Amino acid sequence: MFTVCLDVQYYETYAVTAYVLFKDVTDTEPLKTGQVVTHEILPYEPGAFYKRELPCLLNALQAIADPLELIIIDANVWLSDEKKWV
Numbered sequence: 001m002f003t004v005c006l007d008v009q010y011y012e013t014y015a016v017t018a019y020v021l022f023k024d025v026t027d028t029e030p031l032k033t034g035q036v037v038t039h040e041i042l043p044y045e046p047g048a049f050y051k052r053e054l055p056c057l058l059n060a061l062q063a064i065a066d067p068l069e070l071i072i073i074d075a076n077v078w079l080s081d082e083k084k085w086v
Contacts, residue, residue, distance in 0.1 A: 001067050001068065001069030002021055002022060002023055002031065002066045002067065002068055002069060003021070003022045003023075003024065003025045003027075003068070003069060003070040003071075003072065004019050004020065004021050004022070004061070004064060004068055004070070004071055004072070005019065005020045005022070005072045005073075005074070006018070006019045006057055006060055006061075006071065006072070006073050006074065007073070007074035008053055008056045008057065010041065010044075010052075013039070013041075014037055014038060014039045014041060015037070015038045015041045015056045016035050016036070016037055016038075017035065017036045017037075017038065017056045017057060017059060017060035018033070018034070018035050018060075019033065019034050019035075019036075019060050019063075019064065020032075020033050021033070021034075021064065021066060025070055032066075034060075034063060034064075036056075036059045036060040036063050038055060038056045038059050040055075041055075041056065057073060
């Protein structure tokens with residue numbers, strides 16, 4: 001089982017999802033890296049992670065044949081109505 005770290009970079013008409021695959025969550029060197037392009041992206045909508053970012057992440061996960069134990073997504077979210085970092 002492997003650990004993967006993902007992040008999405010958005011452009012005007014497409015997005016690129018980069019991933020780094022590790023054999024173990026404590027590894028300091030990646031086993032493999034890659035990128036996946038998603039051509040059909042929706043505009044940003046607050047609170048609608050599933051509309052814009054999730055399809056990009058799922059496309060990248062489909063490109064990884066290795067069995068995954070842990071998925072780490074680089075994301076910033078507000079976890080309370082006070083809009084403070086927690």
